[in-house]
Amino acid sequence: MKNTAHQIHPTKWIKNQKSESLAGKTxxxxxxxxxxxxxxxxxxRDLIRNGADVYAVTTEASEWIINPCALNYATGNNVxxxxxxxxEHVKFCGLNGxxxxxxxxxxTANTIGKIAGGIDDTPVTTFATxxxxxxxxxxxxxxMxxxxxxxxxxxENIDKLKSWGVSFVGPYFEEGxxxxxxxxxxxxxxxxxxxxGDLTGKRVLITGGATAESIDPIRILTNRSSGKTGMELALEAYRRGAYVTIVHRNYLDVQGINEIYVESADQMIDSVMDELENGYDAFISSAAISDYTLDYSSxxxxxxxxxxxxxLRPTRKLLNEVRKAYSELVITGFKxxxxxxxxxxxxRSQKLQQEHGLDLIVANNVGYKGMGDDTNEVYIIDSDSGKPVHVSGSKRVIASKVFDNLAEKLK
Structure with missing residues (x-):
């Protein structure tokens, strides 16, 4: 009766730069x-860097491993x-906590079992109840x-707690x-x-990064796109409560985000069209899809x-196919x-926006910055206003601005 929880692996792609995403949260x-x-x-400390006010509550067993003084120092609050x-359990977690x-x-397995059984014999289990x-x-x-x-x-205990609405993060498995x-x-x-959670209940499909066209079993034609923008878009959509799928040739490896791995332009387009049949509220085409392909040598x-x-011969155009098949879908393109x-x-971006009926378009001149960098400088153009809004900063900041616009359209 093996637990089949998603195996999470550490990833370099999530950039927890200092932000205010948890400002005002306890x-x-x-x-x-x-x-x-x-x-x-x-x-x-990572929660505090994102703006949260953090309080620690401990079991006696945990104090054999980490001294409460360390947690006092880390949080700045009494433990x-x-x-x-x-x-204290009512003050923090009661009906008006x-x-x-x-x-x-x-x-631990012990604490999980106690919470599932309604047993309150430590401060942590009483807080949970x-x-x-x-x-x-x-x-x-x-x-464990x-x-x-x-x-x-x-x-069984984990399944019971999940049925009560408790979320589980991890674990990932290594060395037993x-x-x-x-x-x-x-x-x-x-x-x-x-x-x-202004995207709670919404389904968002995203493409990201470069595609690669095979020349032979060794060589490919590709471009300089790192895929960072697509991954930041996926992370931001997840933060806001959406069901998220990303189609790319990178690996994000984050529990809760569905990934579809593709190589070529044809694979990406076919995967997107297949996935859209499952029903999505928004589609973001941020991938740098190859404009040309060639016959493959085996x-x-x-x-x-x-x-x-x-x-070289031209590849299919993803935005053409998506808009033709889904006239009401909210679509964001990148230029x-x-x-x-x-x-x-x-x-040029507004022309592309009108051609495909894009709700948003993100315009980027890589003569400034962009390909491969952690930061970028873009213009976000909303079809309703038609006015370009200049955004400069980390790709996480840009992803947040994109979803500020999309969340309004998806209400």
Missing amino acids: IVLGVTGSIAAVRVVDVA ITELTGDV CADLLVIVPA TALGSNMPIIIVPA HESMYNHPGVV VAKIAPNDTVVLNVERAARD HKIKSGNDQLSLV VETGITEDELIS
Whole structure:
């Protein structure tokens, strides 16, 4: 009776730069007696970097692993090691509690079982019972040996808690251990649970990065797109509560985001058209899809001193096919140019917007910045106003601005 939870792996793609995504939010961290408790200081600091006010509550077992003084230092707030006449569990997690979210990180098999059974014999389990009774969002981040995680009773307890609306983040499996999820993944899911969720219930399909056209089994034709913009768009849509699918040839590896891996322009277009049949509210075409392809050689083309000619032919146009098949779909396109004026960039982008009936278009002159960088400078043009809005900053900031516009259109 093996637990089939998604295996999360650490990823370099989630950039937890300092932001205000959790500004005004109060997060309670429940810490239990797993050796992974040594990671909680870093988790707390990452939440604070994103604007949260963090309070820690501990079990006695966790205090053998991490001293409450360390958590006091990390959070800047007194640590709750026992319940007193101040009824701390009600103050934070009661019906009118001041907390927005309870995150139990790490969570042992013992604590998971107690919460599922309604047993309150530690401060953490009492906080959990109170939060469940007041419908406060709860995230549990398990950490234990893999054999314990696969125990039928643990599997049953996790399923029971999920049926009550509790979210689980991780674990990922390595060396026989069900390890705590990476900090960035925990923070991402806290952002999703604690924010208002202006895309909750919406389905968003995104393309990202470069495609690659095979010349032979060794060589490809591609472009300089890193795929960072597409991945930041997927992360932002997930933060806002959407069901997200991204089609690309990168790997994001984030629990909750569906990924479809493709190589060529044809594969990307076919995958998008197939996936759209499942029903989506918005489509964002941020991929740098190859404009040309060629006949593939099944054997490696021999190297030599002679010139080699490749015959290129145009690829299909994704926006043409999507708009033709889905006249009511909210579509965002991207337009990339080089070496032209700002006015010409905007003019060409508006022409493409009108040609395909795009609700939004993001215009980028890579003569400024863009391909491969973590930052960019773009113009977002809304079909309703027609006015270009200049946005400069990290690709996370740009993704947020895109969804500010889309969320309004999807209401």
